[in-house]
Amino acid sequence: MIRKAFVMKVYPDKHEEYEQKHRDIWPELVTALRHHGAKNYSIFLDPSTSMLFAYVEIENEKTWEQLAQTEVNQKWWRYMEPLMETNSDNSPVTVNLNEVFHMD
Known part of the structure; x- marks a missing residue:
């Protein structure tokens, strides 16, 4: 199992909407995440900085990277683009x- 962590940024006035959209995450996106080896996936928000901390366990880097090319993932990025800092392809920055440390 590979542990991955990364940070992103949601716009300060979009915290509630970001959380709501994740409460209502599309079942087909969850299926795609699982199909691409994602397990134990969490995103945390620091409201004081609007920073998001994400943690996911994956089986394989190559399989995980292929998720970005799926139709459902591309659709999700477009859906979330108004709420957070994104790249030109709508992927989150x-x-x-x-x-640096891990304990089981």
């Missing part, structure tokens, strides 16, 4: 974090 992310900063990957390096693991």
Whole structure:
């Protein structure tokens, strides 16, 4: 299992909408995430900075990266684009974090 962590940024006035959209996450997106090896996926919000911290466990980097090309993922990015900082392809701007400590 590969542990991944990264940060993103939601716009300050979009916290509630961001949370609501994740409460109502599309079942087909959850299926795609699982199909691409994602397990134990969480996103946390620091309201004081609007920073999102995401943690996911994946089986394989290549399989995980292929998720970005799926139709449902592309649709989700377009759906979320008004709420957060994004790249020109609507993907969220992310900063990957390096693991420095882990305890089971």
